[in-house]
Amino acid sequence: MSTVDKALSLLSIFTADKPQWTVEAAAERLGVPASTAYRYFRSLTSAGLISDFSAGRYVIGPAIIELDRIARRTDPLIVAAQRPMDDLKLAAPKDNVILLSRLFRTCVMCVDQRTRGDHVMSLSFERGRPMPLFRSSVSKVILANLPSRTLSRIYDDERSAIATAGLGEDLYEFRAALREIRRAGFYISHGEVDKGVVGISAPVCSPDGDVFASISLVVPEGTMCADELRRSSQLVVKTASAISAALMGFAEPSNHNFSNVSSFGPESNFLED
Amino acid sequence: MSTVDKALSLLSIFTADKPQWTVEAAAERLGVPASTAYRYFRSLTSAGLISDFSAGRYVIGPAIIELDRIARRTDPLIVAAQRPMDDLKLAAPKDNVILLSRLFRTCVMCVDQRTRGDHVMSLSFERGRPMPLFRSSVSKVILANLPSRTLSRIYDDERSAIATAGLGEDLYEFRAALREIRRAGFYISHGEVDKGVVGISAPVCSPDGDVFASISLVVPEGTMCADELRRSSQLVVKTASAISAALMGFAEPSNHNFSNVSSFGPESNFLED
DNA sequence: GCATTTTTCCCAAAGAACGAGAATTTTGTT
DNA sequence: AACAAAATTCTCGTTCTTTGGGAAAAATGC
Numbered sequence: 001m002s003t004v005d006k007a008l009s010l011l012s013i014f015t016a017d018k019p020q021w022t023v024e025a026a027a028e029r030l031g032v033p034a035s036t037a038y039r040y041f042r043s044l045t046s047a048g049l050i051s052d053f054s055a056g057r058y059v060i061g062p063a064i065i066e067l068d069r070i071a072r073r074t075d076p077l078i079v080a081a082q083r084p085m086d087d088l089k090l091a092a093p094k095d096n097v098i099l100l101s102r103l104f105r106t107c108v109m110c111v112d113q114r115t116r117g118d119h120v121m122s123l124s125f126e127r128g129r130p131m132p133l134f135r136s137s138v139s140k141v142i143l144a145n146l147p148s149r150t151l152s153r154i155y156d157d158e159r160s161a162i163a164t165a166g167l168g169e170d171l172y173e174f175r176a177a178l179r180e181i182r183r184a185g186f187y188i189s190h191g192e193v194d195k196g197v198v199g200i201s202a203p204v205c206s207p208d209g210d211v212f213a214s215i216s217l218v219v220p221e222g223t224m225c226a227d228e229l230r231r232s233s234q235l236v237v238k239t240a241s242a243i244s245a246a247l248m249g250f251a252e253p254s255n256h257n258f259s260n261v262s263s264f265g266p267e268s269n270f271l272e273d
Numbered sequence: 274m275s276t277v278d279k280a281l282s283l284l285s286i287f288t289a290d291k292p293q294w295t296v297e298a299a300a301e302r303l304g305v306p307a308s309t310a311y312r313y314f315r316s317l318t319s320a321g322l323i324s325d326f327s328a329g330r331y332v333i334g335p336a337i338i339e340l341d342r343i344a345r346r347t348d349p350l351i352v353a354a355q356r357p358m359d360d361l362k363l364a365a366p367k368d369n370v371i372l373l374s375r376l377f378r379t380c381v382m383c384v385d386q387r388t389r390g391d392h393v394m395s396l397s398f399e400r401g402r403p404m405p406l407f408r409s410s411v412s413k414v415i416l417a418n419l420p421s422r423t424l425s426r427i428y429d430d431e432r433s434a435i436a437t438a439g440l441g442e443d444l445y446e447f448r449a450a451l452r453e454i455r456r457a458g459f460y461i462s463h464g465e466v467d468k469g470v471v472g473i474s475a476p477v478c479s480p481d482g483d484v485f486a487s488i489s490l491v492v493p494e495g496t497m498c499a500d501e502l503r504r505s506s507q508l509v510v511k512t513a514s515a516i517s518a519a520l521m522g523f524a525e526p527s528n529h530n531f532s533n534v535s536s537f538g539p540e541s542n543f544l545e546d
Numbered sequence: 547g548c549a550t551t552t553t554t555c556c557c558a559a560a561g562a563a564c565g566a567g568a569a570t571t572t573t574g575t576t
Numbered sequence: 577a578a579c580a581a582a583a584t585t586c587t588c589g590t591t592c593t594t595t596g597g598g599a600a601a602a603a604t605g606c
Contacts, residue, residue, distance in 0.1 A: 069401025
């Protein structure tokens, strides 16, 4: 672990549960002396990744918000999914939520969302929130399509979590459960995350051809009959294909020039030093 | 400049204009040899700050989106402004946009926004976008309240930009212009950023008492008579005070426990290693 | 104003980054 | 499946930086 890695690990202690840190507390948490922690804090602060809010209390910094905007506007997955998501939102029964998610570390994270209708469900899953790999349709369609090697490793590490999630009591059952999801090409969950909520998800491929993301249609339980459910599932699968296809276009160097940047001059902070 | 700083400077080349980088191109841009650039890329990638999208093409990573959500939910300024912004949105003439902005480096950046009405203007300024210090009401009410020393330094560095912006041909005029904004307690701009758009902004104080943020009401030109404009300005000033006051509450250690985190268990990626 | 906290500074020893090129892995193509 | 090209990691002596305990300084709070 290099010095840079150690300094960056400071960033990961800023969580939703503990979003404010003093240098002293962080030093103890990271197991480094105070003087070293101060050095790390100074570096991250000057990069804007963290920010000192009133003497000694540090929080996540403005650079994160700036970078997030750039990601929203230029991330290949997010941009490629833009239109397909809007189409799905309109084609699906109203009062729905569309979620675009991707593999991140050993979780699946929502990276974009759309909402249609006035009686919107309140979902715990939302943009930026990680979701365990074994829970929800959002995750399962990705998990099911991971390389065989990866799955073995995951099974070894998470045997009990997998059993709890009902994904099998041994490696054979686990593989069988995932094979079924893979074969179907989509997965429907009922209340796995929020009560009274149905999720329909399908896998999205990177230009390299491996599944790393998913697109999901979320509706309140009981809004669809079996037939509608089947139609909607096909809709979600089609949307997933559309996104995968659009992603291909981004593999080439400068296929997109992102110059929908109109407005007040080129995107430069002209006071930046 | 430490090694950590150098590695972090890699992050700042990912801009809206150039959001995709190869290691080679970045190495040249940063003026470091390829092997060093690979080291930096590896560190930032493993922290999730950047991500390799299809062989050799790196983009901003998912950790940014994750951190952005935490900021949205826990940043003192954003949280403190939540209710005041909603109140302002409802109290102001419909078809309005509310912008919460803060000083960042030598710019002012929008950190949160609200929209009311169907005929929403399309604004170039939005969450995450930096705005030059000398442009727009959003910036000017902050600029006007910066410490005297800071203003002198800024004037020396940006003499021509200041003249162009009509903020004075010499330091004396510059100070006079800002004094007037400070005295009024708010500022109204007409089409400084987007044509046909009026912005009304007032300054927000940190718990330490210095102005570092602003709250703005944005409406289409011509929707308000002089009298309404005056009333709205007072509304914005009141909102600014409310935010400043709410911010005080965050200065204390664990005044807020942020436990509106309901849903699927504690916020831990239970697969994280 | 003084006491407390936060932050920077100091410096010699220890350890990590550096960087050119080789080796390896991954990727794309016939 | 074999090959060419690109991307990435590895190697290793040299050089430069981080390290960390404590002192000093600056900022903060009362």
